[in-house]
Amino acid sequence: MTATLEAPAPAAGEIPSFTVTLRVRRFNPEVSDEATWQDFTVEAHGTDRILDALHKIKWDEDGSLTFRRSCAHGVCGSDAMRINGRNRLACKTLLKDVNPDKPITVEPIKGLPVVKDLVVDMEPFFASYREIMPFLITTGNEPSKERYQSPEDRARFDDTTKCILCAACTSSCPVFWTDGQYFGPAAIVNAHRFIFDSRDEGGSQRLEILNDKEGVWRCRTTFNCTEACPRGIEVTKAIQEVKRAMITRAF
Amino acid sequence: MTHGTAAVAKVDSPRSPYARRKTTRGNYELYSWVFMRASGVVLLVLIFGHLFVNLMVGEGVHAIDFGFVAGKWASPMWQVWDLLMLWLAMIHGTNGVRTIINDYATRDVTRGVLKGLLYLAFAVVVVLGTLVIFTFDACPPGSPAELLPSFCTA
Numbered sequence: 547m548t549a550t551l552e553a554p555a556p557a558a559g560e561i562p563s564f565t566v567t568l569r570v571r572r573f574n575p576e577v578s579d580e581a582t583w584q585d586f587t588v589e590a591h592g593t594d595r596i597l598d599a600l601h602k603i604k605w606d607e608d609g610s611l612t613f614r615r616s617c618a619h620g621v622c623g624s625d626a627m628r629i630n631g632r633n634r635l636a637c638k639t640l641l642k643d644v645n646p647d648k649p650i651t652v653e654p655i656k657g658l659p660v661v662k663d664l665v666v667d668m669e670p671f672f673a674s675y676r677e678i679m680p681f682l683i684t685t686g687n688e689p690s691k692e693r694y695q696s697p698e699d700r701a702r703f704d705d706t707t708k709c710i711l712c713a714a715c716t717s718s719c720p721v722f723w724t725d726g727q728y729f730g731p732a733a734i735v736n737a738h739r740f741i742f743d744s745r746d747e748g749g750s751q752r753l754e755i756l757n758d759k760e761g762v763w764r765c766r767t768t769f770n771c772t773e774a775c776p777r778g779i780e781v782t783k784a785i786q787e788v789k790r791a792m793i794t795r796a797f
Numbered sequence: 798m799t800h801g802t803a804a805v806a807k808v809d810s811p812r813s814p815y816a817r818r819k820t821t822r823g824n825y826e827l828y829s830w831v832f833m834r835a836s837g838v839v840l841l842v843l844i845f846g847h848l849f850v851n852l853m854v855g856e857g858v859h860a861i862d863f864g865f866v867a868g869k870w871a872s873p874m875w876q877v878w879d880l881l882m883l884w885l886a887m888i889h890g891t892n893g894v895r896t897i898i899n900d901y902a903t904r905d906v907t908r909g910v911l912k913g914l915l916y917l918a919f920a921v922v923v924v925l926g927t928l929v930i931f932t933f934d935a936c937p938p939g940s941p942a943e944l945l946p947s948f949c950t951a
Contacts, residue, residue, distance in 0.1 A: 725903060
C-alpha cells in the first residue's frame with residue numbers, strides 16, 4: 547500500500563515541509579472512562595492547517611481518531627477545538643502559526659460533555675440558543691413586499707450576524723465551565739442580532755429571557771469569548787450592549 | 798454490537814446536569830449589578846474622604862486616639878458618613894463574594910454552606926458596627942481626662 551505513495555511530492559517541493567507532533571486528547575467511553583493524551587507525528591507543509599494534520603492522522607495512521615468537520619473552510623462551525631489551550635477552528639489555524647517546534651495540544655472544547663475524542667455533545671449549547679428565540683418576531687399582517695431597512699439600521703447589528711454557532715466562545719467562558727447553567731456568549735450574540743434589528747418586534751421578550759439569573763448578568767467581562775471567536779465578532783461588546791438595553795428599559 | 802447499550806448509558810449520565818434547572822427571571826441580578834457600580838463610586842468618595850480626614854488633616858495619623866474618634870462620632874455628619882461606609886462596604890463586598898461563590902462552587906451543597914457563612918459574617922459585622930456607631934459613649938465616666946475629647950466635662 548505505502549509503496550504507491552511517493553513520500554515527498556515533487557510539486558510541493560517548493561513549500562517548506564517539516565515534521566510536527568500533535569498531542570491529541572483521546573477519549574473512548576467503550577474502552578475506558580479516562581481520557582488520555584496520545585502523540586502523533588506527521589509530515590506537514592507550511593500551508594497545512596491543524597485540520598490537514600488531523601486528516602493525515604485519521605487517514606494514514608489511526609482511523610479511530612474522531613472529530614467533526616464539514617465544510618473545512620471556516621464557515622460551518624463544526625471543528626472548533628482547543629488548540630494549545632485556545633479555542634480555534636482547526637480549519638482556520640495554520641500549523642506554522644501555533645509553534646510547530648513543540649508538540650501542539652489538541653483537545654475537545656471545554657464545558658460540554660465529550661462523546662468521543664474531539665467530538666462533544668452540542669445539545670446544551672443549542673438548547674440555550676433555542677431559548678432566546680433566534681427567529682424574526684413581528685406583529686400585524688405579513689407585508690406584501692420585503693421589509694425595508696436603512697443601511698444604518700442594518701449596520702447596528704451587522705457584527706452579530708456573522709456567528710456560525712461553532713461554540714468556541716461559549717466553551718471558552720469560565721462561567722460556563724462551572725455548571726453549564728449560564729446562557730453563554732453565543733446565545734447572547736444571537737439574541738443581540740434580533741434585539742437590535744429594526745424589523746424585529748420581539749426585543750422585550752428576548753431581553754426578559756436574558757434578564758435571567760443565568761443570563762447576561764453572569765458575564766464577568768473576561769473577554770475570553772471575543773478572543774476565541776473565529777469570525778472576529780466583538781462578543782463581549784455585544785453582551786454589554788444587551789446589558790445596557792436592559793438597564794435603560796428598567797429605569 | 799454487544800457492548801453498545803452499556804457504553805451509551807455511560808455517555809448519557811454527564812449530560813443530565815446541563816439542562817437549565819429552572820427559569821429564574823426577575824430584576825434581582827439587574828439591580829445587584831447596578832448597585833455594585835453605584836456603591837463603588839460612592840465608596841470611592843467615602844473611603845478616600847475618611848482616609849484624608851483621619852490620616853492627613855492637621856496632625857494626621859498621630860492625632861488618632863480615643864479622643865479623636867469620640868470627637869468625630871459626636872457629630873451626626875460623621876455618624877452618617879461612617880454608617881453609610883459600613884453598610885455600603887459590607888453589602889458591596891458580600892455581594893461580590895456571593896458572585897464569586899456562584900461562579901466557582903460547582904456543587905449545590907458547597908455553594909449553600911459558603912453562602913450561609915458569608916451571610917452570617919455579614920450580619921455579625923453590620924449589627925455590631927451599627928450598634929457601636931449609635932451607642933458610642935464619647936465621655937465614659939471615670940476615665941483619665943487626657944484621653945477624652947475636649948468637650949467632656951466632669
